[in-house]
Amino acid sequence: MSKLAEFIGQALDVLWHNPMRSLLTMLGLIIGVGSVIAILAVGDSTTKTVLNILSPYSLASAIVFPKQQQPDPLLAQIRYDDALRLKRELTDAKDVLPVMLLPMETRVNHQDKTIRVVTAGAGQGTDTTPLAEGRLFDDQDLSAHRRVAILSAQARHELLGDEGSAIGQLIRLNGSDFEVVGVQAPPVGGGLLSTGQAGLITVTIPYTLIPQLGYTYVFGLTIVAPDSSQLTHVADEAIAALKRIHGERAQYEERDIKQLNDGIQRVFGILTGVIGVVAGISLIVGGVGIMNIMLVSVTERTREIGIRKAIGATRGDIILQFFVEALLLCLIGGLIGMLIGVGLAELVIHVWVKQLTPNLVSFAWGPIIAVSILFSAGVGVLFGTYPAVRASYLNPIEALRYE
Amino acid sequence: MSEPVVLMEQVSKIYHIGDIEVPALRGVSFTIEPGEYVAIMGPSGSGKSTLMNLIGCLDKPTTGVYRLDGVDVAAQSDQELAAVRLKKLGFVFQGFNLLARTSAVRNVALPLFYVGDKDREAKAMEVLEKVGLADRAYHRPNELSGGQQQRVAIARALVNNPALVLADEPTGNLDSVTAGGIMALFAQLNDEGHTIIMVTHDEDIARYAKRIIRLRDGLVIEDEAVANRTLATVE
Numbered sequence: 001m002s003k004l005a006e007f008i009g010q011a012l013d014v015l016w017h018n019p020m021r022s023l024l025t026m027l028g029l030i031i032g033v034g035s036v037i038a039i040l041a042v043g044d045s046t047t048k049t050v051l052n053i054l055s056p057y058s059l060a061s062a063i064v065f066p067k068q069q070q071p072d073p074l075l076a077q078i079r080y081d082d083a084l085r086l087k088r089e090l091t092d093a094k095d096v097l098p099v100m101l102l103p104m105e106t107r108v109n110h111q112d113k114t115i116r117v118v119t120a121g122a123g124q125g126t127d128t129t130p131l132a133e134g135r136l137f138d139d140q141d142l143s144a145h146r147r148v149a150i151l152s153a154q155a156r157h158e159l160l161g162d163e164g165s166a167i168g169q170l171i172r173l174n175g176s177d178f179e180v181v182g183v184q185a186p187p188v189g190g191g192l193l194s195t196g197q198a199g200l201i202t203v204t205i206p207y208t209l210i211p212q213l214g215y216t217y218v219f220g221l222t223i224v225a226p227d228s229s230q231l232t233h234v235a236d237e238a239i240a241a242l243k244r245i246h247g248e249r250a251q252y253e254e255r256d257i258k259q260l261n262d263g264i265q266r267v268f269g270i271l272t273g274v275i276g277v278v279a280g281i282s283l284i285v286g287g288v289g290i291m292n293i294m295l296v297s298v299t300e301r302t303r304e305i306g307i308r309k310a311i312g313a314t315r316g317d318i319i320l321q322f323f324v325e326a327l328l329l330c331l332i333g334g335l336i337g338m339l340i341g342v343g344l345a346e347l348v349i350h351v352w353v354k355q356l357t358p359n360l361v362s363f364a365w366g367p368i369i370a371v372s373i374l375f376s377a378g379v380g381v382l383f384g385t386y387p388a389v390r391a392s393y394l395n396p397i398e399a400l401r402y403e
Numbered sequence: 404m405s406e407p408v409v410l411m412e413q414v415s416k417i418y419h420i421g422d423i424e425v426p427a428l429r430g431v432s433f434t435i436e437p438g439e440y441v442a443i444m445g446p447s448g449s450g451k452s453t454l455m456n457l458i459g460c461l462d463k464p465t466t467g468v469y470r471l472d473g474v475d476v477a478a479q480s481d482q483e484l485a486a487v488r489l490k491k492l493g494f495v496f497q498g499f500n501l502l503a504r505t506s507a508v509r510n511v512a513l514p515l516f517y518v519g520d521k522d523r524e525a526k527a528m529e530v531l532e533k534v535g536l537a538d539r540a541y542h543r544p545n546e547l548s549g550g551q552q553q554r555v556a557i558a559r560a561l562v563n564n565p566a567l568v569l570a571d572e573p574t575g576n577l578d579s580v581t582a583g584g585i586m587a588l589f590a591q592l593n594d595e596g597h598t599i600i601m602v603t604h605d606e607d608i609a610r611y612a613k614r615i616i617r618l619r620d621g622l623v624i625e626d627e628a629v630a631n632r633t634l635a636t637v638e
Contacts, residue, residue, distance in 0.1 A: 003519055017504060307500045310461060311514050311559070312489025314482055397461050400500065 004324070011325040015332070025293040026333030028286030029379060033334045033372055035279035037341025038348070040371060043272030044363035045349050050264055052361050054257055059228040061126045062235040062256035063099060064242065065220030069251070076250035077217045078242065080210055086221065086241050093234045095224040097121045100210050104173040104203075108159060115155065117173065119207035126222055127184075127204075132156075134167045134182030141181075142208045149173075150182040155201040171203070174213075178205065228258050283375055286333070287383035294326050294387035298394075305391055306399025315392040322391045326384025327377065334376025342368065406473040408567050408598045409435040409458060414467035415621075416453050427453040429621040430467065435600065437566075440593040442609035442629075443602045445618035452571075454618065455602045459492060459569050460484045472566040489517055493560025497572035499552040501544040501559075507531065508540040511558045518563065530558040534588060550581035557588060561597070568592070570601045574608055586611040590634070607633070 015022045066076040083098040090096060102117040120127070122137045132153065141148050149171060151159065160166050160180070170177045210218060223238045225231040235254040242252050298305070305318060349360060416428040427450045435441055445451040456462040457469060460476055463484075469476045472491050479487060493514075494500075501510045508527045515523035531537050534554040544552050553573060560568050570589070574582035590611065593599050601612055609615050610633045617625040 002521060003516070006516060013504065303500070304502060307502065308513070308517075309485070310459070310488065310494050310500075311517065312485050312487075312492075313517050314485040317517055397456050400496070 004320070007321055007324045008328065010321065011328045014325060015329060021293070022329065022332075025290055026286075026329055026336065028289035029283065029330055029333035029376060030286070030337040030340065032279070032283035032286040032379075033337025033376055034341040034344065035282060036276055036375065037338050037368055037372055038344040039272060039275045039279055041342055041345030041363040041368055042348050042353070043268055043275075044367070045345065045361060046353050047265060047268040047272075048361035048363070049353055049357060049359070050268075051261060052359060053357055054260060054264075057257040058124070058126050058128050058224075059256075059258045059261065060094075060226070060231055061222055061224045062231055062238075062254050062258075063126070063220050063222050064235060064238050064252055064254050065099075067251040067253050071249045071251075075246055076252070077246075078220060079216055080218050082242065082245060083218075083221055085245065086223075086238055089241050090223075090234065090237050092225070092230065092237060093223055094226050095121065095222075096238065097125075097222040097224070098207050098210060098218040099220050099222050100207065100215060101219045102213070106159065106171060106173055113158070113201075115159075115173065116202045118202060118204050119210060120150075120204045121207055121222075126224075129184045129187060132183045132185040133165060134180070136182060137206050142206050145208050145212060146206065147176060147178045147209065148181045148206065149178040150184065150204040151180055152184050152202040152204075153186040155203050156180075156183045158201050173203065173205075178203075223254075231256055231258055280375075283379055287330075287379040290326060290329060290333075290379065291383035291387060294322065294329075294384060295390070297325075298322065298387050298391040301391075302394060302399045302402040305394050306396050306402065309394070309396035310400060318392040318394075319388045322388035323384050326388065327380035330376040330380030330384070331373070334372045334379075337376070338368065338372035341372075405437060407434040407436050407470075408439070408472055409433070409600070410468070410470040412468040414457065414464045414469055416450075416457060416462070417465045426621055428457075428464075431618075431621070431623055432467075433616060433623060433626055435567075435598065437598050438593070438596055440589070440599045440613045441601070442612035442615045443600060443618065444604060444606070444609050444615055446604065448620075449618040450621040451602055451604070451618050453621075455569065455571055458567075458600060459494060460488050489514060490563060491566045493563065493565040493568045495553070495556050495560050495568065495570035495573045497575040499544070499549070499556045499576070501552055501555055503544055506541045506543055507536060507547065507555045507558075510544070510555055511562050513559060514563045523562075527558070527562055530562050531555070533561070534558045548581075549577050550584055553577065553581075553585055554588065557585075557592075561592070566598065568597055568599045570599065572603055572605075573601060574603075574605070582608065586633075 066073070066078065070076050080098050083096050087093070087096040098119065100119045104115050104117045106113050106115055120137065122139050122142055124136065134150070136150070137148065151166060156166050159171050160169055166180045166183045169180050171180060221238065223235050225234040235256065239252045239254060243250055308318065345363065354360060411434070412432050413430045414428055414432070415426065415430050418425045418427055431454065443451055443454060457464055460471065463477050471487065474487055474491070476484070476487070502513070508524060508531060511531055512523040512527035515526060520526065528537065528540060531540050534557055536551060536554050536558065539547060539551060544555070547555065574585055577585065586608065589599055589601070603609050610629055612629060613632060614628050615625070616623055
């Protein structure tokens, strides 16, 4: 394809020969591609950043609990033992754990403080925040009813200070001592939606302590599915099983992070799409601009076209020449537009999205590059064809006479 | 006997301007054999430009037969005519018609580019040498004198080794000294075996050719060998 390479070289020559005009020709396309890319990049980055805030929660687990509005609230209450029964009955579930949310009292520097205590099982649970030190609960902690605790980063700071290791230290909750076995890393979300929210300090204890602490009823059940795709199915089964136990009148609801995740992705996707389409209109404007200048260029170069045709260039040769020129113009414009769009996106992300959380997730480059090339090439094909075909139809006798 | 380069039989060309038919050629017949050097003469309106466009395969006759180097031009599609121009013809224009932003050697190589010849710059260089412009190969047309530009154009016409070199008023834009040089080059090329047709209205220039075909009102009125031919000498 040395002929094509030569056409590309000639086209670059033409574009380079008149850089200001080339740039002005591309301007519409640069703005079009730039705005589409900026919107895509901001949308992508924002979606990922928001999802990342939610990331300490496992996508494969749900919590099932009684609805607030009940015909008979006492009937619907979930018992600690329900978890064991559901675990036997739900063969598709990986695990079923009772969950308790308890306010507990402690004293720090001679002051009473309320702590949010949650229960968890052995190993990685719903909250997947990594540990800064220590370990997760193990089966022995559970079976031996050990009074052990995992502190959130916030809890560690408030209860034990930041000095030395927290592991092995004792904290006093409602009058009994708990040994700290693990400390969580600070949440990625910088506080938003995470366990350390709103000044509440969270301490996690093994769920097997719930009966010992004197509770028969629990807040709800954590249902763990083998993977996120089976979560809805397993949670539905859990609700059906609870209704079998407590009666059809008992009402339960299910919450999981997957729904939220899907919802966020859908909403951001629609938003990005709608704004992207509006921005895409400027691509058409840019394309019309390029077609306009290409038509002017064809007229200006009538004599050149005449010479080429007289010498023996076929219509295909002429079409290819002007088509390559339009396409290159668009691809270069698209590249510049992409760089500007990405720069704009970085600015928006660092000025506005950063207000949401300092833990930003960047956009993916793959789709950005693909969309830039696809859109600018598309505009080139769409608006470069007509001037090229028109050039090819020029009559060489008249074209040679053109002054 | 070998095929004539140009064979015209009762060729006519009628233009339509609105509803009016304007006959530019009204039955022209002649043949030109390989190695000939022919001047086509005639006042404006005689059909000389039309005849040149026909010979140059830029246009097709309305009636009659035109064979260029054995190819029936009227039967060719536009696409095929482009190929005929590319392979069998070399054009030399009055206004030189070089690509302005392109160096001399690449102007010469242009037909080879459309042929797809990879070796084109070397071949173009050879022909430039032949017309005496090897040292100006990388200059652009605006850096060359009129005579030099016409030599580049002639080199471009020769680079494909065409059956016919067709020159339209090749000295029209040149002073008489420079014109003499170009005529000397044509004479040399003809001596080397190139078939040349030169369209001109200048009697002095036409006398450099070996044969003159005179047109008037779309008809050949005279076709004869030049008795006392001007012998071109390099200045």
